[in-house]
Amino acid sequence: MWHDNILGAIGNTPLVRINNVVEGLPCTVLGKVEFFNPGGSVKDRIGVTLIERAEKEGKIEPGGTIIEGTSGNTGAGLAIAAIAKGYKCIFTTTDKQSQEKVDVLRALGAEVLVCPTNVEPDDPRSYYSVARRLAEEIPNSVYLNQYDNSANPKAHVETTGPELWKQTEGRITHFIAGAGTGGTISGTSRYLKDQNEDIQVVGVDPMGSVFYKYFHEGVFDEDEIYPYFTEGVGEDILPENMDFDAVDDFVQVDDKSSMQMTRRLAREEGLFVGQSCGMxxxxxxQWLNDHSAELSEDDVVVVLLPDSGFRYLSKTYNDEWMKNHGFLESRPEVTADEVVKARKAPRTVISAAPDDTIGDVIERMTEQSISQVPVVDGDDVVGSVTESRILNRLVESPSARDEPVRTIMGDPFPVVPASLHLNHLTSYLEGDTGAVLVERDTGYTVVTKSDLISALARMGRNGNGSS
Known part of the structure; x- marks a missing residue:
């Protein structure tokens, strides 16, 4: 027997018992291993469904273009379906995603546009906004919008949920999964709870995402949003497909725990999986340990493992990347405040006002031997100026020294709390600005990449680093 095309190979992925990393738990823990899908992830399941919904509603005609914002896996699922159905694909993604994911999409014939991560969702540069704009500009194209398109959870009501019920012979008692668009956890939960309303569904959220606090407190807290490294999970928006009523609890996991568990699954279970699987x-x-008194040997817990480790070879499975972000060392958690304190000497924040001239700022930066300054208007940080912006303007017009700084200033440096941990601090510093403003009791202070490197080196010499 054979399939007519690759789409027939989607689904019916195996359940694998987890043994070593869950030692001590009284229940049976199974992993739903989704990298067995042809595109390497759980998102293959929604690729076909999203496209077929668009076809049914007349939103795309033969030879048209599929447009979607993706962290990589949905793009691969859509690209495979598009190949089988004769469509072109354009995907927007963020500069946070691994190069392997971008390479996979291009290998499948898609055009990929990489957009900045650290912008607001409604910013015209965001990968959401760029995808919407392209769909408006390109004839015979459709933006599928996996975040709000009900065909996303429908795919899991029709496939993932029934598979889990059948594979466990109806014995499943808990379903645990990460949440991004919300489609996987919401759709699977709906099916399972229709079979047995007592099944517990637990969502897992990365720190820096909004779901955990929204679930527990009903508050969309923008202060909870900050960069994190774990890809393809969590959100800075509330997608319509995230059905919080279908979830019984949410837990939160930091990047370090996610990355280390990802490696443990590979080394101790033989499951070469991706970052969101470790998360x-x-x-x-974490949740099962907290509720161990309520568990028994009759409980069957299924954890959804969304994708393959091959898309993270340059990150999670690269020792240098892991060390550079503090995910391998056993050193104590380092905060932004400790980085500031580790400087050889205190530093006064040198800033500019929007109406200061470029010439004044050049002199200020030269005197202080600094390469970038925040632009402050009263108590508000409204922008930033860097050497490169000044240089580019002077090359265009040498007389620009008399122009106000507001004409060349860029986005403000991100403002972070003094308590921010190292792994999140480095994710800010990897952005275009290369600097952040740390908010301390004594006011703001600038921290740059060189500050961080010097601080970590000094901590290591003082015995506070890894052994």
């Missing part, structure tokens, strides 16, 4: 398993173990 889901770390969150599952």
């Amino acid at each position: 889901a398993m770390a969150g599952a173990i």
Whole structure:
């Protein structure tokens, strides 16, 4: 027997018992291993469904273009379906995603546009906004919008949920999964709870995402949003497909725990999986330990493992990347405040006002031997100026020294709390600005990449680093 095309190979992925990383738990823990899908992830399941919904509603005609914002996996699922159905694909993604994911999409014939991560969702540069704009500009194209398109959870009501019920012979008692668009956890939960309303569904959220606090407090807190490294999970928006009523609890996991568990699954279970898989398993173990008194040997827990480790070879499975972000060392958590304190000497924040001239700022930066300054208007940080912006303007017009700084200033440096941990601090510093403003009791202070490197080196010499 054979399939007519690759789409027939989607689904019916195996359940694998987890043994070593869950040692001590009284229940049976199973991993739903989604990298067995042809595109390597759980998102293959929604690729066909999203496209077929668009066809049914007349939103795309033969030879048209599929447009979607993706962290990589949905794009691969859509690209495979598009190949089988004769469509072109354009995907927007963020500069946070691994190069392997971008390479996979291009290998499948898609055009990929990489957009900045650290912008607001409604910013015209965001990958959401760029995808919407392209769909408006390109004839015979459709923006599928996996975040709000009900065909997303429908795919899991029709496939993932029934598979889990059948594979466990109806014995499943808990389903634990990460949440991004909300489609996987919401759709699977709906099916399972229709079979047995007592099944517990637990969502796992990365720190820096809004779901955890929204679930527990009903508050969309923008202060909870900050960059994190774990890809393809969590959100800075509330997608319509995230059905919080279908979830019984949410737990939160930091990047370090996610990355280390990802590696443990590979080394101790033989499951070569991706970052969000490690996050889901770390969150599952955390929740199960917290509720161990309620568990028995009759409980069957399924943890959804969304994708393959091959898309993270340059990150999670690269020792240098892991070390550079503090995910391998055993050193104590380093905060932004400790980085500031580790400087050889205190530093006064040198700033500019929007109406200061470029010439004044050049002199200020030269005197202080600094390469970038925040632009402050009263108590508000309204922008930033860097050497490169000044240089580019002077090359265009040498007389620009008399122009106000507001004409060349860029986005403000991100403002972060003094308590921000190292792994999140480095994710800010990897952005275009290369600097942040740390908010301390004594006011703001600038921290740059060189500050961080010097601080970590000094901590290491003082015995506070890894052994």
